[in-house]
Amino acid sequence: MSARREAVREALSASPEFRSAQELYAALRAGGSKIGLTTVYRALQALSDSGEVDVLRTDDGEAVYRACDTESHHHHLVCRVCSTAVEIEGPTVERWAAEMGDKHGFTGVTHTVEVFGTCARCSRS
Amino acid sequence: MSARREAVREALSASPEFRSAQELYAALRAGGSKIGLTTVYRALQALSDSGEVDVLRTDDGEAVYRACDTESHHHHLVCRVCSTAVEIEGPTVERWAAEMGDKHGFTGVTHTVEVFGTCARCSRS
DNA sequence: CGTATTTTGACAACCATTTTCGTTTTCGCG
DNA sequence: CGCGAAAACGAAAATGGTTGTCAAAATACG
Numbered sequence: 001m002s003a004r005r006e007a008v009r010e011a012l013s014a015s016p017e018f019r020s021a022q023e024l025y026a027a028l029r030a031g032g033s034k035i036g037l038t039t040v041y042r043a044l045q046a047l048s049d050s051g052e053v054d055v056l057r058t059d060d061g062e063a064v065y066r067a068c069d070t071e072s073h074h075h076h077l078v079c080r081v082c083s084t085a086v087e088i089e090g091p092t093v094e095r096w097a098a099e100m101g102d103k104h105g106f107t108g109v110t111h112t113v114e115v116f117g118t119c120a121r122c123s124r125s
Numbered sequence: 126m127s128a129r130r131e132a133v134r135e136a137l138s139a140s141p142e143f144r145s146a147q148e149l150y151a152a153l154r155a156g157g158s159k160i161g162l163t164t165v166y167r168a169l170q171a172l173s174d175s176g177e178v179d180v181l182r183t184d185d186g187e188a189v190y191r192a193c194d195t196e197s198h199h200h201h202l203v204c205r206v207c208s209t210a211v212e213i214e215g216p217t218v219e220r221w222a223a224e225m226g227d228k229h230g231f232t233g234v235t236h237t238v239e240v241f242g243t244c245a246r247c248s249r250s
Numbered sequence: 251c252g253t254a255t256t257t258t259g260a261c262a263a264c265c266a267t268t269t270t271c272g273t274t275t276t277c278g279c280g
Numbered sequence: 281c282g283c284g285a286a287a288a289c290g291a292a293a294a295t296g297g298t299t300g301t302c303a304a305a306a307t308a309c310g
Contacts, residue, residue: 002256002257002258002306002307004257004258005257020297021297021298022296022297034259035258035259036258036259036260037259037260037298038258038259038260038261038298038299038300039257039258039259041297041298041299042257042258042299045299057182057184057186059182060267061182061186061187061188061266061267061297062186062296062297062298063186063297063298077225077226077229077231079231080176080179080193080233081176086229088225088229090221090225092217092218092221093217093218093221093238096215096217096218096221097238097240100202100213100215100240101202101240101242104202104211104213104244104245105244105245105248106202106204106240106242106243106244106245106248107242107243107245107248108242108243109240109241109242110240110241110242111238111239111240111241112237112238112239112241113218113222113236113237113238114179114181114236114237115222115225115226115231115234115235115236116179116193116234116235116236116237117226117231117232117233117234117235118176118231118232118233119229119230119231120229120230120231120232123230123231123232127275127276127287127288127289129288129289130288145266146266146267147265147266159290160289160290161289161290161291162267162290162291163267163268163269163289163290163291164288164289164290166266166267166268167288167289185298186266186297186298187265187266188266188267
């Protein structure tokens with residue numbers, strides 16, 4: 001683990017929120033580092049590969065990263081009118097996906113789940 | 126609703142899967158249409174605004190769209206090596222998704238689930 | 251030290267998506 | 281119909297996050 005990569009990890013850990021690569025790059029530069037944007041991307045990719053950070057995509061396609069201290073895997077309930085998203089989780093689905101994989105002899109099973117609906121507020125109008 | 130927009134909606138309805146704008150554009154052109162890529166994007170945006178299609182982002186940031194009807198509902202277990210897909214279904218997830226929607230006051234709840242893994246044959250090699 | 255390997259960063263390339271803008275089609279109405 | 285306004289269209293250019301390239305710099309190792 002190089003010093004630069006460590007710096008990216010720390011910058012990410014400094015906030016519990018999801019941060020974009022561009023934000024992290026700006027923050028590091030603002031803090032005096034001479035790091036390059038390319039390196040930030042590479043560091044984030046490496047961290048994500050090793051499972052140390054969670055990655056997801058915002059609605060406009062930007063990748064955002066978060067330090068992953070709780071290994072929290074969750075899904076989203078998205079309003080199809082206003083795009084508000086609620087985080088949801090479900091041991092139920094996790095178990096179901098794993099069972100399905102087993103049943104058909106699949107290994108290394110992962111899954112993606114997205115739930116859509118119209119939120120309470122948008123339903124009223 | 127213009128003819129072109131209607132064509133996009135039909136192309137999308139032709140498959141129950143999520144399709145990208147680029148795929149739809151290619152399919153329409155292959156079918157002899159003189160439609161432009163710009164128009165495909167505009168049509169998808171309009172359809173998504175009016176709630177007729179669901180949109181989500183793939184892991185590599187591409188937007189994918191799906192006609193929003195609830196018929197013939199099932200999911201896929203896809204091998205990430207050879208892409209073989211097994212159809213699976215699960216009252217479990219259906220119920221879970223519905224519950225999640227209810228719990229947060231969402232109406233008209235739909236969902237999408239994709240399960241990935243390495244199939245038995247590919248695991249061996 | 252000296253060489254091999256890895257990491258870095260400026261810059262160019264990529265590619266899905268959006269914007270621009272001039273042209274074409276559709277619509278409303280007499 | 282005819283005609284003008286408004287909307288839709290499409291080609292090309294712009295945008296912007298992300299990835300590839302490659303030579304230079306840092307680091308590892310004998």
